[in-house]
Amino acid sequence: MTVRDEEARKVKSTLDLGNLNVGATGSHHSSSALQDELDLLQEENETCLLSRKEVALRQREAALKVTAQAHVKSEEVISLRFEVETARDEAASAIEQLHEAESKVKSLRSVTQRMILTKEEMEEVILKRCWLARYWNLFVQHDIHPEIAGQKYE
Known part of the structure; x- marks a missing residue:
């Protein structure tokens, strides 16, 4: 209360x-x-x-x-x-x-x-490089395009 x-x-x-x-x-x-x-x-x-x-x-x-x-x-x-x-x-x-x-x-x-490259393509490339090197060597030996032949051969 x-x-x-x-x-x-x-x-x-x-x-x-x-x-x-x-x-x-x-x-x-x-x-x-x-x-x-x-x-x-x-x-x-x-x-x-x-x-x-x-x-x-x-x-x-x-x-x-x-x-x-x-x-x-x-x-x-x-x-x-x-x-x-x-x-x-x-x-x-x-x-x-x-x-x-x-x-x-x-x-x-x-x-x-x-x-x-496949194996066959690789072999083809190597073969082509070898042939090119041989040709550039011949160019250097026979004095054909001497301004570029030496560089390409090397």
């Missing part, structure tokens, strides 16, 4: 006792007691209304906090979605670059394969 509740109970019991001892001055005392009781009841009523308003205000504050948290979470979700979209774009770009690199690798492999 609060202090006000105790005071109200004391006033009530005083009023009850006052009503029993009503005499010539009883009407004056009873109207004053009734006024006091009325004042107390109004004060209690106001206190009760205020406490209800406080409870409603706290409920509103709690609802606002929940709404604010939901709003923050909503912003976080939007931010995360943006990050996911960015990551998807980066992944798509990386996949595209991978495909381009694979294409270049295939192209280089085919060029490399064409550059590597």
